[in-house]
Amino acid sequence: MQETRKTPCYAVIFTSTQTDTQQGYTEMAARMQELAQQQPGFIRMESVRSPEGKGITISYWQDLPSIRGWKENPEHQEAQRLGKQKWYRDFTIEIAKIESVSHFPQD
Numbered sequence: 001m002q003e004t005r006k007t008p009c010y011a012v013i014f015t016s017t018q019t020d021t022q023q024g025y026t027e028m029a030a031r032m033q034e035l036a037q038q039q040p041g042f043i044r045m046e047s048v049r050s051p052e053g054k055g056i057t058i059s060y061w062q063d064l065p066s067i068r069g070w071k072e073n074p075e076h077q078e079a080q081r082l083g084k085q086k087w088y089r090d091f092t093i094e095i096a097k098i099e100s101v102s103h104f105p106q107d
Contacts, residue, residue, distance in 0.1 A: 005101045009043060010061045012070075016083075016091035018053035025087050028079050035075055041066020053089075060098075067095060 018025070029047075036042050036059060043060035061067045070076060083091070 007098055007100055009098050011096045012059045013094040014057045016055045017089040019089050021086045032079050039070050
């Protein structure tokens with residue numbers, strides 16, 4: 001195993017359950033991914049969603065001020081408002097500090 005990313009860094013872990021109302025969600029999610037990539041301190045983002053609507057998105061950031069900047073982005077705030085209003089039954093946001101990273105590529 002080897003160190004593959006600069007540490008420490010931070011992960012924002014967003015877990016959610018969708019509602020049945022998803023009009024506009026796919027477009028907004030794509031826009032948020034595009035916008036996040038333009039933010040200072042952004043490292044990368046990964047998302048998965050089950051057929052039942054349970055999802056996990058993890059975004060990685062260089063530092064806490066970068067996360068704060070993303071949270072305060074006006075377009076992101078609008079997406080948050082719409083998410084609370086119609087797209088999510090529930091969600092949780094956790095922020096974790098990553099002290100080390102190991103990766104094992106099986107060749």
